[in-house]
Amino acid sequence: QKIGKADQNLINKIKKECINQMPQDNETSRFYFKKNSNIINKIKEIINLYCNDYLKNLEQCYKANVKLSWIGLFRNYSYKSENEKYSNYFHTDGYNLNLIKLFINLQEVKSENGPMQIVKKKFNRKLIKLSKVTNLRRIKPDLSKEIYEEMVYENNGEEGDIFICDTTKLIHRAG
Numbered sequence: 001q002k003i004g005k006a007d008q009n010l011i012n013k014i015k016k017e018c019i020n021q022m023p024q025d026n027e028t029s030r031f032y033f034k035k036n037s038n039i040i041n042k043i044k045e046i047i048n049l050y051c052n053d054y055l056k057n058l059e060q061c062y063k064a065n066v067k068l069s070w071i072g073l074f075r076n077y078s079y080k081s082e083n084e085k086y087s088n089y090f091h092t093d094g095y096n097l098n099l100i101k102l103f104i105n106l107q108e109v110k111s112e113n114g115p116m117q118i119v120k121k122k123f124n125r126k127l128i129k130l131s132k133v134t135n136l137r138r139i140k141p142d143l144s145k146e147i148y149e150e151m152v153y154e155n156n157g158e159e160g161d162i163f164i165c166d167t168t169k170l171i172h173r174a175g
Contacts (some may be wrong), residue, residue, distance in 0.1 A: 002046070004050040006104055006160040014042045015106055018073065030065055033073040046104060050162060066100075068166065076114060076174050087174045089138035090119060090127065093167040103163040109156050114175030116155040116165075123151040124171055 017039050023031050027080065033039070049053075057065045093099060109115045119127050131141040141148065154175065155163050165172070 003054045004162045090173045094100040119171040
């Protein structure tokens, strides 16, 4: 769910650091930005200013402390291929069942930009039945546009939107 919006000034400072690292071409499907102290401090500032109340509520709900354990900063590029390149098949993040991810949009995200796509929980079994499951437990859907739009939520949003998601329980993919 969306839990808030970060200050545009903080977003711009993170983007400025990223622009200095942008590749000249997009030969890879995903580009990882190096996280320097400026980027890490700005992300922590966003979390402390705009997510703290929500995270305290999560701590109450789960009766456990919430800890920032990892920061990933990357850009996915579109490509024409049937192969999986960067989690573009549906899956769950089953490696750690107490992991909740927080996403901060560094640019406006629309359907044509390839937003994160999440299967609405009530449609999990239906998606699996209607799709091909690969040997790596990835789901390649073969659905009509109408069924797909009914079953899938796209994380579209404005620059600075903050979105939280339990990717260990929700089937999702990179758009």
